[in-house]
Amino acid sequence: MAHLTKPTQYKIEDSNIALLGSDLEKRVREHAGDTEPAWESAGKAVGTQVWRIEQFHVKAWKQPGEFFDGDSYIVLHTYKKDPNAEALSYDLHFWLGENTSQDEAGTAAYKTVELDDHLGGTPVEYREVQDYESPRFLSYFPKFMVLHGGTASGFRHVTEAPPLNLFNFYHISASKPASTGVNKPANLIVRQVTNGYQKAIKRYPNDVFVLDKGREIWQWNSKKSSGKEKFKAAEFVRTIIDARKHEPVLKVFDEGGSGANRFLSELTEDHAHPSNADASGTESEADTPLVTPATSAPSSPVLYRLSDASGQVEFTQVVDLQGAGPTPTLADFDSADAYVLDDSTDPDVPAVYAWIGKSSSVVERKNAVQYAQNYLWGLNGGAQGGGKKRSSTSIVRLTQGNESSRFLKVVGARA
Structure with a gap:
């Protein structure tokens, strides 16, 4: 074999x-x-x-x-x-x-x-x-x-006929329309949790959780969960029940209410997926979310220039800003170079932007995203400083003349 x-x-x-x-x-x-x-x-x-x-x-x-x-x-x-x-x-x-x-x-x-x-x-x-x-x-x-x-x-779809020993745990939340920049109703967000079940409930006290046991489906409503989260969870549960020809029985548990302890006692690490838990049974690093930016992250947007004009690739902070304030403006970007703009501490849309000038060199164009990634990795001390969480910040690559409305807002320009 x-x-x-x-x-x-x-x-x-x-x-x-x-x-x-x-x-x-x-x-x-x-x-x-x-x-x-x-x-x-x-x-x-x-x-x-x-x-x-x-x-x-x-x-x-x-x-x-x-x-x-x-x-x-x-x-x-x-x-x-x-x-x-x-x-x-x-x-x-x-x-x-x-x-x-x-x-x-x-x-x-x-x-x-x-x-x-x-x-x-x-x-x-x-x-x-x-x-x-x-x-x-x-x-x-x-x-x-x-x-x-x-x-x-291999994988199973949520609505497929379940095995008898099914144990699927889901974190249910709703998107925040105000932060998307578009006028849409809140979207349903479902994330399967594969270990650290009770820690997930404590970490997200405003959300709802669903435990799919195959023949029974249990819904947990946190005390601080809103009607929006409960409604979105109900939508998700209904799709499972309908697809299984109405066979699963739904049981709803409210935090602090009757039967709450029964729900929590079911969430043992005996059900954790081996690929997502370490050998000691403790929570893996991947189970720790990015809650706040690293302490070394800048409190306002910071601009770096990537240039090979000297014959060598240089990555340096732009300190002589053209505007009156501390925030970089579009006037600080030269079309002959590439730039990395760190806006990772924005509370709504944290991101690091790799901006490519129209006249930038092939080397600058090819390396801009790489330097943005290296910057994030080193911002919080690399492997010794929790770099995984910092490295998960969204990296956005854009070219001069094709900037996103969000980027233009950060640099104080009109879309």
């Missing part, structure tokens, strides 16, 4: 997200081919398209809004800035599950750049990390779900 090896899991804190000069880059390029058939229909009309990476290949994903933590995806949102205009604009994201492999993550990053080039270099690119998605990304999906599994390990 052939010896089977598990694909190497990608670590989000890996500083080489751009794959520059790596063996992984060579493997991705070998499998990429000259043309990508998936891009033939990309960005032709207003809407959202999703592709999943499968064995170095890009495959159209038929369940938009449903993501698996063992996979990597590419998401293209096509829209019109002016509803009456013919011109299309693009937001291009690649999403990395916490258990995705290096090959999948590398292919997603590489293919995202390829699709950007296919669309003329005009899209705004976003790197999205599981549990740290940008509000813009979440706004595309009325129901956004992250489930355990993936193309390598």
Whole structure:
């Protein structure tokens, strides 16, 4: 029998997200081919398209809004800035599950750049990390779900007939429309929790949780949960019950109410998924969310220039700002260079922007995202300072003349 090896899991804190000069880059390029058939229909009309990476290949994903933590995806949102205009604009994201492999993550990053080039270099690119998605990304999906599994390990859909020993625990929340920048109702967000169940309840006291036991479905309403969260949880539970021909029995538990202890006593680590818990049974690092920015993060936006004008690539902070205040303005950006703008402490939309000038060099263009990633990794001390949490901040790549409205707002310019 052939010896089977598990694909190497990608670590989000890996500083080489751009794959520059790596063996992984060579493997991705070998499998990429000259043309990508998936891009033939990309960005032709207003809407959202999703592709999943499968064995170095890009495959159209038929369940938009449903993501698996063992996979990597590419998401293209096509829209019109002016509803009456013919011109299309693009937001291009690649999403990395916490258990995705290096090959999948590398292919997603590489293919995202390829699709950007296919669309003329005009899209705004976003790197999205599981549990740290940008509000813009979440706004595309009325129901956004992250489930355990993936193309390598196999997976079951939530609504499939359950086995007798089913134990699936879900964290239910609602998006905040005000932070998405679009006038839409709150979206349903469902995240499968694979360990640290009771800690999750304590960490998110404003949300609702659902335990799917197959023949019974238990819903936990936290004391501080609003009607919006309870309503969204009910929507999710109803889809499961309806798909299983109304067989599961729903039981609702209110924190502090009758039967609450019964619900909590069910949440033992005996049910934890081995891939997401360490050998001692304690909570893994991936279970710790990014709650507040690192203490070393700047309190206001900070600008760095990436330039090879001297013959060597230099990454330096821009201290002589053109504006009157401490915040960088668009006048501080030179089209001959690339820049990294750190706005990671924004309470609504934390991000680090990699801005590419029209006349920037090939080296500057290729390295801008890499320097943004290196900057995040080192901002909180790298591996010795909790760099994983810092590295999960959204990285946004944009080119001069195609800036996002959010970026223009940060630098005080009009969209």
